[in-house]
Amino acid sequence: MTCAVLAVALVGLAACDTTEGPLAPFEGERPLELLAVTQSFTPEVQWVGGRVAAVGVNRGSVAALDETLVWLQTAPDNTIGSFVTVGQQTAADAIRSYGGTPLDSLVDGEEYTVWIAERSALDVGLDTTRVPAGSFADTTLTTSLVLRGISSGDRDLGVEWRIVRDERLVGSRFVVTWSPAVPFRRLAIRQASTGGFTDLVWHVLIPDGEAGGITPPVVIGETPPGAQEAVPFSGAFEPSAYTVWGVTEDWEGGFSTFSTGYSFFRVFPNNFDD
Structure with a gap:
């Protein structure tokens, strides 16, 4: 009895099988x-x-x-x-x-x-x-590689800034250079159209009492030799104005346009538009 039921079940399965055999092989090569x-x-x-x-x-x-x-x-x-x-x-x-x-x-x-x-x-x-x-x-x-903006600051420093977007298959990075290669004690990026200590998106500095300076090139998000990171970089920018600023050992703490020892680069917001 069990064998008869099993035989009927197998016949039923065969009757429901509507496949037409294996799929035909792909003809031709994949286009470039x-x-x-x-x-x-x-x-x-x-x-x-x-x-x-x-x-x-x-x-x-x-x-x-x-x-x-x-x-x-x-x-x-x-x-x-x-x-x-x-x-x-x-x-x-x-x-x-x-x-x-x-x-x-x-x-x-x-x-x-x-x-x-x-x-x-x-x-x-x-x-x-x-x-x-x-x-x-x-x-x-x-190609759209160099971030547009305006360099300014202490005229005696005469610094011209340049930020390049460098994209690789494994990720993107932003490389900051400036000329002449003035050694800065601090380098920071603020989400604003002027320098300052609020709304910082990245900040590195040479610790007090230690010799040395931050010199170009600098990759945003990577701590330069001899410096320490005070504010880490999130890895991305929003469609907004930013200011990259640096100060020398002669800086007296001011962020007015021509403050001694202060230099900055105002980054236009349209650099980050989608």
Whole structure:
């Protein structure tokens, strides 16, 4: 009796099975697709879809083997992996052969087109009317690396500030430099349009009684040698005005525009707009 019931159950299961066997295998290869081009003077380029024979950068909005070419990495066949860094392994002679000018890094505020190509696309000169499907991909971007703002402070110091946004696939950072390289006893960032000790988002200083100073370059969020961190950096900025300020050992405690030993950089809020 038990065997009969079991047999009926198995027949019922077979009758309900509406599958048509395993799925058909995927036909064709995955097309090339750019995943990321970081915002950096030497951007990192990442893609999926397979190995390629060339990765290039052109000035302007067109990928081409012509005088607008500024960076190129090539291989005899599709052997370049899924990640490269612009400025490394530059095929300078090949760039010049196309009439381009080799660059080790990009320029802030300029428009560039980054592209990847398999050997089949490279062999037809990137001619989009002849490039085999899926063998080529490009993207156009305008670099926005230097934070806009105004330098001011003690005229005898004459400091000009510069803050660069440096993005990598593993994360972003902001690098602060100033010239001349005046050694500061304190360096701070305030979420406001003037210097001060309230609303600080980062603050590092040389401890009292200790020699030395904070000199450029400084990565925001990383404590400079010889300094200590009084206010840690959260790792991000809001769409707001900020003031980066530094003071020398001659500073008398004032935050007026031309106070002795005081220098600052007023960062415009539109640097952080989405």
